[in-house]
Amino acid sequence: MKSSIALNQENLKRLSPNIKVPSYNRNDVKTSIVHIGVGNFHRSHEAYYTHQLMERFGVLDCGICGVGLLDYDRRIYNILKDQDGLYTLVIKELDGTLNPTVIGSIVEYIFAPENPIAVIEKMADPDIKIISLTITEGGYNLNEGTGEFDFSNPVIVEDMKNPMSPRTVFGYLTQALKLRMHRGVGGVTIQSCDNIQGNGNVARKALLNYVEKAEPGLLQWIEDNVSFPNAMVDRITPVTVAEDIARLQEEFLLEDQWPVVCEPFIQWVIEDDFAAGRPAWEKVGAQFVDNVVPFENMKLRLLNAGHTVLGMLGALHGYKTIDEAARDEDFCEFLKGFMDREVSPTLGDLGDIDLEKYKASLIERFRNVHIKDLVARICLESSAKIPIFLLPTIRAQLKSHQNITRAAFVVAAWCKYNDGKDENGNTYPIEDAMSNELIRAAALSHHEPIRFLQIEPVFGDLVNNKTFVEAFLSSLEMLRSKKVKECVRELNSKLK
Incomplete structure (x- = not known):
């Protein structure tokens, strides 16, 4: 040899x-x-x-x-x-x-x-x-x-x-x-x-x-x-x-x-x-x-936020790689609904960009079984990522009085993620510059659910928005009482 x-x-x-x-x-x-x-x-x-x-x-x-x-x-x-x-x-x-x-x-x-x-x-x-x-x-x-x-x-x-x-x-x-x-x-x-x-x-x-x-x-x-x-x-x-x-x-x-x-x-x-x-x-x-903003919004709110969706749901379920989560039909249906119903309306005029083709390509990329992108990598430093990838969609949808159910559910999943163990009882480290604050707020949220939204460096004034708070609290209550897959199936059926 x-x-x-x-x-x-x-x-x-x-x-x-x-x-x-x-x-x-x-x-x-x-x-x-x-x-x-x-x-x-x-x-x-x-x-x-x-x-x-x-x-x-x-x-x-x-x-x-x-x-x-x-x-x-x-x-x-x-x-x-x-x-x-x-x-x-x-x-x-x-x-x-x-x-x-x-x-x-x-x-x-x-x-x-x-x-x-x-x-x-x-x-x-x-x-x-x-x-x-x-x-x-x-x-x-x-x-x-x-x-x-x-x-x-x-x-x-x-x-x-x-x-x-x-x-x-x-x-x-x-x-x-x-x-x-x-x-x-x-x-x-x-x-x-x-x-x-x-x-x-x-x-x-x-x-x-x-x-x-x-x-x-x-x-x-x-x-x-x-x-x-x-x-x-x-x-x-x-x-x-x-x-x-x-x-x-x-x-x-x-x-x-x-x-x-x-x-x-x-x-x-x-x-x-x-x-x-x-x-x-x-x-x-x-x-x-001349202007990168339309491309930027599309990528951050669809690809990066899509990664976060699969990462948080996948972590709670016990998946190790993003392709596993993306090939889960329940999670994939949830992700498509998130992209179509909550993100796409916030993107404005994208010129000659074929948005449907782009979203379809994302699903294909996420499902690439040969990449094996780790769920743990996607979830690390989420306190820096979520305000950039996910919260702008929530703010834009709230401003136009549109649906935020799926995005709020992902925030609630992040709260539960900071408990530090998946639904099979397997533990994982919370790798985040704000890990101490996140872990403490998640622990307190078992008795005072709103405490997680009071992390001001992450959520700013969103804790004062009644619509968002209600959607978050409802999602967290679901996640505390049922498996994440069961919650996702329920939402997929309800939001069709």
């Missing part, structure tokens, strides 16, 4: 012909993008688009320098260092076929805790035109209830005290932009690639809030020289599991310490507002538009 080959630049020529490898000379790649947060999604999305631009069109002036800000990032830093920045993107086709490609667009990587000055200098380099971010919904440090920047966050307090040894993205950006201003090297684009409505606006607000206190003399320069385009990003990218690594090794004789698996579908819709130029990503499928 042949032995597997470790992934690195030197070994590329030895790999199986069934694995696509970079044909361009990576030594000729010039870095113009710094990306903060090199997780699986970045590697299946922006880094993939950029690699495709290099591979198909020979555009080599858009290399990526990855930056890891957190101690957690040390592992990916060490792996990418071992593998010369290379990794395998494995597209899992709907028929189960694996389509592996070695991605070469990440040509540098800096681990910030080891060398914060190097990160600041890199961001201030005149060759850098874009600083992109995947820092998760919670990384923007905005209170979900008030929308205001949280200056009480201990790491923000530390960054204000020690500006040259920052720990947050805001501390790093502030010092780098200050250097760019003093050196006269020109502006830059800060591009959020996170699943947040108005992600560019959110990034801009958070940074300016921080700068106003930390470096007020920098505010006007940022206004004049930095752009924050909004973007909609989409590709289901589950957590890499041991089976993915083993299968790559067994079927392709490739030893990759951290490959990325994803679905075939990919989408990136971006406002064309770049302060210092940009790669021609449209050549490889990205869409540049």
